[in-house]
């Protein structure tokens with residue numbers, strides 16, 4: 001990977017697995033300008049998992065859409081972005097065993113998200129349910 005500041009080649013100076021989020025972080029050093037920056041390797045769910053909506057239509061699974069649905073439910077909280085990021089990682093980890101032929105159903109996503117949010121905060125869970133469970137089929 002090239003330096004984000006000058007475009008020269010970089011070398012990895014440190015590597016750390018993030019087990020809970022299933023990511024690997026790497027510190028990279030640029031020999032040309034001396035800059036150091038971090039990269040993260042994570043599964044590309046949109047290219048690996050298909051999401052089936054309640055109309056039956058198939059689309060690439062979107063971590064961003066899941067994040068936004070969770071963020072909307074906890075936006076009143078002080079650290080909403082951090083909380084929604086961590087909750088999204090947890091939901092995805094719990095979703096993966098439900099994959100069949102690399103496809104996940106909307107109803108399963110909603111159910112698992114509700115369960116995770118209920119453990120986190122009852123108001124957040126109720127807000128999420130009000131927005132998502134009523135249209136579930």
Ligand SMILES: [Zn+2]
Nearest residue numbers: 003006030033
């Ligand atoms: Zn550089």
